[in-house]
Amino acid sequence: xxxxxxxxxxxxxxxxxxxxxxxxxxxxxxxxxxxxxxxxxxxxxxxxxxxxxxxxxxxxxxxxxxxxxxxxxxxxxxxxxxxxxxxxxxxxxxxxxxxxxxxxxxxxxxxxxxxxxxxxxxxxxxxxxxxxxxxxxxxxxxxxxxxxxxxxxxxxxxxxxxxxxxxxxxxxxxxxxxxxxxxxxxxxxxxxxxxxxxxxxxxxxxxxxxxxxxxxxxxxxxxxxxxxxxxxxxxxxxxxxxxxxxxxxxxxxxxxxxxxxxxxxxxxxxxxxxxxxxxxxxxxxxxxxxxxxxxxxx
Amino acid sequence: xxxxxxxxxxxxxxxxxxxxxxxxxxxxxxxxxxxxxxxxxxxxxxxxxxxxxxxxxxxxxxxxxxxxxxxxxxxxxxxxxxxxxxxxxxxxxxxxxxxxxxxxxxxxxxxxxxxxxxxxxxxxxxxxxxxxxxxxxxxxxxxxxxxxxxxxxxxxxxxxxxxxxxxxxxxxxxxxxxxxxxxxxxxxxxxxxxxxxxxxxxxxxxxxxxxxxxxxxxxxxxxxxxxxxxxxxxxxxxxxxxxxxxxxx
Ligand SMILES: Cc1cc2nc3c(=O)[nH]c(=O)nc-3n(C[C@H](O)[C@H](O)[C@H](O)COP(=O)(O)OP(=O)(O)OC[C@H]3O[C@@H](n4cnc5c(N)ncnc54)[C@H](O)[C@@H]3O)c2cc1C
Ligand SMILES: Nc1ncnc2c1ncn2[C@@H]1O[C@H](COP(=O)(O)O)[C@@H](O)[C@H]1O
Numbered sequence: 001x002x003x004x005x006x007x008x009x010x011x012x013x014x015x016x017x018x019x020x021x022x023x024x025x026x027x028x029x030x031x032x033x034x035x036x037x038x039x040x041x042x043x044x045x046x047x048x049x050x051x052x053x054x055x056x057x058x059x060x061x062x063x064x065x066x067x068x069x070x071x072x073x074x075x076x077x078x079x080x081x082x083x084x085x086x087x088x089x090x091x092x093x094x095x096x097x098x099x100x101x102x103x104x105x106x107x108x109x110x111x112x113x114x115x116x117x118x119x120x121x122x123x124x125x126x127x128x129x130x131x132x133x134x135x136x137x138x139x140x141x142x143x144x145x146x147x148x149x150x151x152x153x154x155x156x157x158x159x160x161x162x163x164x165x166x167x168x169x170x171x172x173x174x175x176x177x178x179x180x181x182x183x184x185x186x187x188x189x190x191x192x193x194x195x196x197x198x199x200x201x202x203x204x205x206x207x208x209x210x211x212x213x214x215x216x217x218x219x220x221x222x223x224x225x226x227x228x229x230x231x232x233x234x235x236x237x238x239x240x241x242x243x244x245x246x247x248x249x250x251x252x253x254x255x256x257x258x259x260x261x262x263x264x265x266x267x268x269x270x271x272x273x274x275x276x277x278x279x280x281x282x283x284x285x286x287x288x289x290x291x292x293x294x295x296x297x298x
Numbered sequence: 299x300x301x302x303x304x305x306x307x308x309x310x311x312x313x314x315x316x317x318x319x320x321x322x323x324x325x326x327x328x329x330x331x332x333x334x335x336x337x338x339x340x341x342x343x344x345x346x347x348x349x350x351x352x353x354x355x356x357x358x359x360x361x362x363x364x365x366x367x368x369x370x371x372x373x374x375x376x377x378x379x380x381x382x383x384x385x386x387x388x389x390x391x392x393x394x395x396x397x398x399x400x401x402x403x404x405x406x407x408x409x410x411x412x413x414x415x416x417x418x419x420x421x422x423x424x425x426x427x428x429x430x431x432x433x434x435x436x437x438x439x440x441x442x443x444x445x446x447x448x449x450x451x452x453x454x455x456x457x458x459x460x461x462x463x464x465x466x467x468x469x470x471x472x473x474x475x476x477x478x479x480x481x482x483x484x485x486x487x488x489x490x491x492x493x494x495x496x497x498x499x500x501x502x503x504x505x506x507x508x509x510x511x512x513x514x515x516x517x518x519x520x521x522x523x524x525x526x527x528x529x530x531x532x533x534x535x536x537x538x539x540x541x542x543x544x545x546x547x
Contacts, residue, residue, distance in 0.1 A: 010457055055463055056426070057435050079457045082414075083438045086391065086423035090430025095392055095511035098421055110515070115420050119315040120324060121518045122419075127511040162435040162465040165451070169459035178457075182544070207545070215475065225441070225476065226459050232415065232475060234457075240544040250314070257523060261544045263535065278526035279538050291532040296545075 001106070004028035004072040006043070007063060008035030009053075009080040012179050016076055018042060018143035020135045023103045026072060030149070033059060033156070034080070042146035051156040058160035060087035067092055070130070077134035078178065078234070089132040096132040097124055101139035117231040118254035137178060138237035138258055170224050174201075174210050177227065182209030182240040185229055185256070188216040189245035189285065196222045199289045203242065206296040212236065214252050230255035244285040248273025265289070299353040301344040302407035303377065304398055305337040307361055307368045308418045321516045324418075333368045336413025338375070339473045342480040343443060344411050345376035351445075354378050358401050360394060362386050366496060373491035374483045380496035387501075387508030391423035398428050400504040407468065409450065414439050414472040425472040435465035438472040 006017035006028045014030060018041035021028040030043040034053040037046045053059060063084075067073060073088055075081035077099045089096035101121075102112040109126045111133075177183060184207065186200035196217065204211040213223035215230060229236055231251040241259035246252060248264070248271055256262070257276060264277035265288045274280040281288060309315055310330040318325050333341070344355040357372040358381040359365040369380035383397055402410065410429075415422035429436035437452035441460065444451045449466045455474055501508060529535045539545050 055435075056438070057429075057465075060430065079439060079455060082422045083426065083436075086426035087430045087436060089392065089423070090395060090427030093392075093431075095390060096423055096427075097512050098423060112518075114520075115517075116309070116315045116324065116418055117311075117420070118520055120317045121520060122514045123516045123518065125513050125515055127513070131511075160435070162437065162463050162469075165462045165464050167456075167459070167461040169456075219476065224459070225455050226457065231417070231420065240539065251311075257520075261539070261542050262523075262526075263539070274528075275525050276523045278542075279535055280526070280528045281530075281532070281535050282528065283532075288532055292536070295532060295536050 001026045001072045003070050004074055005063070005066065005070040006030050007073065007075040007085070008032045008037060009075060009084065010034065010078060011036045012137065012176070013076045014038050014041055015143050016135055016137040016140040017074060019140035020074060020100070020103070022143055023140070024106045029070070031063065037151065039149040039151055040145050040147065041143050041149070043149040046149045046151040048151060048153045049156040050153050053156050054159040055162040055164055056084045056087050057162050058157045060084050060091055061160065062157045063088050064091040067130070072131060072133060074133040074135060076137050078137070081134050085132055085134050092130070092132070094130050094132050095126055096134070097126050098134045100133055100135045114254070117250045118257060119250060136235055138235055170226060174204060175208070177210040177212055177229070177234050177236060180210035181238055182207045182242070183212045183229075183236055183238045183256070183259070184209060184242040184244065185212035185214065185246055186217055186223065186244050187214040187246040188220065190217060190222050193222055199285065200244065202293050203289055206293050207240070209238065209240070214246050243273050243277070244289060246273055247271050248276065299351065300405065300407040301347065301353055301355050302402060302405055302410045303337070303340050303344050303355060303357045303372070304410070304412045304424070305341065305357050305359050305368050305372050306334040306413070306416045307331050307359060307365045308334045308416055311335055311417050317517045317519045321518060323517060331364070331367065333371050334413050334416050336415055336417070336473050336475070338480045339475065339477050340411040340413055341372045341375050341377055342478050343473065346478070347445065348376065356381065356405055356407065358383065358398070360385065360389070360397050369496050370491050371483070373494040374487045375481065376487070379494060382496055382498045383501065383504065384498050385501050385508055388510045388513070389508060390510045390512040391419070391421045392427055392511065393509035394424045395427035395431060396509060397501065397504065397506055398424065399431050400506045402428070402432060404504070409468050410470045412470065412472055414474055425470050429470035432470075435469040436472070437463050437465055437469060439474045440471050441474050441476045443471060443477065
């Protein structure tokens with residue numbers, strides 16, 4: 001690999017992308033298309049797209065046009081990255097290695113990635129020639145600071161055939177799930193949205209963290225979609241992960257197993273979540289969480 | 299109207315999957331195989347559309363002869379006809395997309411509805427690659443699909459919430475879990491599916507070669523995470539977390 005194009009689509013992408021390029025030892029240009037664009041992470045250049053970022057077809061077309069100079073195009077494996085990076089690979093007929101968690105050998109082009117909901121890790125090798133990649137942000141947390149990259153801007157392309165007709169984003173207030181230092185997740189036993197907000201949201205707030213949820217909680221309308229943690233939701237690795245009323249299904253665990261300290265609160269002493277928890281409390285969450293909130297306030 | 303739905307044969311998503319001791323693959327000996335859950339949702343959605351209006355649902359699976367089981371399951375849900383592209387070659391998502399492109403060109407569907415991700419390789423790539431190679435729009439991670447006159451509207455999940463997109467047909471739509479809940483298929487449906495047609499074709503027939511430029515060299519089991527200890531009370535928990543230094547102050 002001689003030169004990479006790192007595509008930052010969300011705030012917080014630049015650092016893991018820089019860390020990955022550093023791990024590979026490849027110089028890179030940072031393209032900020034909706035994501036952050038710090039100038040102190042050693043990029044040769046920072047190119048910022050100004051204006052609304054269009055849906056994947058128009059954005060991928062723009063990036064593919066710039067591809068000649070780069071034999072690696074890399075993004076972060078969140079929803080935005082999963083939408084657009086494979087489309088770039090398809091446009092360019094370049095193979096793609098997704099969800100990289102470790103560079104095993106830059107020379108052999110060998111990478112590690114989780115498969116089957118984290119039940120196995122595959123060592124994969126990508127053939128000669130240019131390729132596309134995505135990385136798990138949780139696995140490339142910090143990059144070395146270097147230099148002062150020159151910044152250029154260019155206007156974002158207009159929408160192509162696909163039109164965005166509306167956007168609804170959860171109102172902020174809490175730190176982003178993917179970035180938060182602590183995460184409190186709730187599962188099926190949370191009765192309704194109000195109870196979820198009061199208990200899970202309440203504990204997240206006193207910890208200064210984010211709220212998360214299982215698919216069961218999301219499906220029953222207790223928690224919004226974008227809080228789902230797991231194989232098909234968000235991948236998180238905070239300092240502290242509190243799982244309350246979460247059984248510990250493979251699919252959920254795939255999204256939080258790399259957290260530094262895991263706490264499980266569950267009434268069932270045999271719940272699988274206890275097998276991976278550093279601290280397990282067999283207790284009704286309706287008793288435990290209010291007490292925890294009280295203690296943290298006090 | 300014609301809807302093309304690719305379906306992949308994958309290990310039962312609720313089974314505990316382990317790596318063979320020599321790392322050469324997954325231990326599949328005792329596993330049941332199913333339709334990839336996201337593809338089953340795609341089949342369900344396509345069948346619901348065909349129940350509302352005139353539409354043919356064509357399902358296609360790429361792999362060994364046993365993929366016929368998953369095609370039969372899709373036919374039992376209500377798909378009309380199946381195509382088995384029989385091959386035992388290793389494929390990456392780009393390789394799959396290239397084969398699907400040939401099937402698309404042969405069938406000329408109005409759109410493609412498929413899973414966002416195969417739960418074995420967890421790649422989440424083939425749909426986007428197919429759309430790119432066909433030069434048509436993609437609407438991924440659909441939580442809601444509505445057909446418009448000559449187009450489709452999709453409400454999809456994003457990192458920050460939801461958005462709604464519209465695109466003209468043909469396009470590729472990939473499904474998220476929340477799109478629908480696939481029906482339970484009762485015996486009459488299964489019996490009826492036995493007489494629905496499945497055509498078996500080869501890569502040769504399609505004029506495409508198997509391609510796999512991302513090769514799996516070896517599998518490793520995940521690093522074990524050790525269970526810690528039980529705490530008896532909230533006070534003991536808070537004490538333990540303070541000692542670990544994860545409570546901030
Ligand atoms: C293809 C596929 C992808 C999936 N992707 C995801 C994913 O990304 N994320 C995800 O989370 N799931 C995912 N799932 C679903 C997953 O398999 C589980 O069904 C889900 O995680 C279960 O959620 P839960 O733990 O909230 O519910 P349950 O499994 O029902 O567990 C509830 C737990 O709460 C405990 N409990 C009950 N009452 C109390 C109380 N008062 N106090 C304390 N504890 C209590 C119970 O003992 C139990 O352990 C996926 C499934 C499939 C098939
Ligand atoms: N062998 C296959 N046969 C049919 N469809 C497939 C196959 N492999 C992948 N697909 C389709 O592509 C989607 C995404 O797969 P992947 O990129 O492997 O995660 C799946 O949900 C299927 O719809």
